[in-house]
Amino acid sequence: LAKTTQPISMDSYEGQEVNITCSHNNIATNDYITWYQQFPSQGPRFIIQGYKTKVTNEVASLFIPADRKSSTLSLPRVSLSDTAVYYCLVGDSSGGYNKLIFGAGTRLAVHP
Amino acid sequence: GAVVSQHPSRVICKSGTSVKIECRSLDFQATTMFWYRQFPKQSLMLMATSNEGSKATYEQGVEKDKFLINHASLTLSTLTVTSAHPEDSSFYICSAVPTTDRSGNTIYFGEGSWLTVV
Numbered sequence: 001l002a003k004t005t006q007p008i009s010m011d012s013y014e015g016q017e018v019n020i021t022c023s024h025n026n027i028a029t030n031d032y033i034t035w036y037q038q039f040p041s042q043g044p045r046f047i048i049q050g051y052k053t054k055v056t057n058e059v060a061s062l063f064i065p066a067d068r069k070s071s072t073l074s075l076p077r078v079s080l081s082d083t084a085v086y087y088c089l090v091g092d093s094s095g096g097y098n099k100l101i102f103g104a105g106t107r108l109a110v111h112p
Numbered sequence: 113g114a115v116v117s118q119h120p121s122r123v124i125c126k127s128g129t130s131v132k133i134e135c136r137s138l139d140f141q142a143t144t145m146f147w148y149r150q151f152p153k154q155s156l157m158l159m160a161t162s163n164e165g166s167k168a169t170y171e172q173g174v175e176k177d178k179f180l181i182n183h184a185s186l187t188l189s190t191l192t193v194t195s196a197h198p199e200d201s202s203f204y205i206c207s208a209v210p211t212t213d214r215s216g217n218t219i220y221f222g223e224g225s226w227l228t229v230v
Contacts, residue, residue: 043221
């Protein structure tokens, strides 16, 4: 049973802001929300992580509403190099470590 | 940032042989590492959790005798695909949790290893 639900694909153009929303209705109290980016034939790369409200770093922002049942990754002014698969994950922290179960991810295509 | 290295990055082996893939945390110690498999155009599938000094924990449907995992030190976990068959051809990715991260929320991924069984 998938822990997260994301759109399968999205299209955008260079310079636009892209928002990818993820649903995680069964998120547990201790779970953090983490987003990864993956290019073909590479391992996932950490983008951002948050627990609640808003988190911002040099590449993205993460918006989490009060109920934490969803989250939105915001990529400002995307470029062609942002074409990748984006995964939203909530950790299963039982057992003392965060076992990440990947969902299908969102394939973002950025067009010129 | 922290680096997790996999070796080899690509390997081709003959059907029926075994192949070992290494996952090393280069600048941190990792009590826990994870192994994933990814087929083309699909998501990562968690295969097993590797714990230093103890037996790995396998996900449902993953044959432990087929995919041998050894986590002999705090910086190295190995995945051995035994008696490989063409259907084992896939992209194998490891990840590691720094021992110093008590929350377990910081996870670093390796670059992945392509296995082709011919």
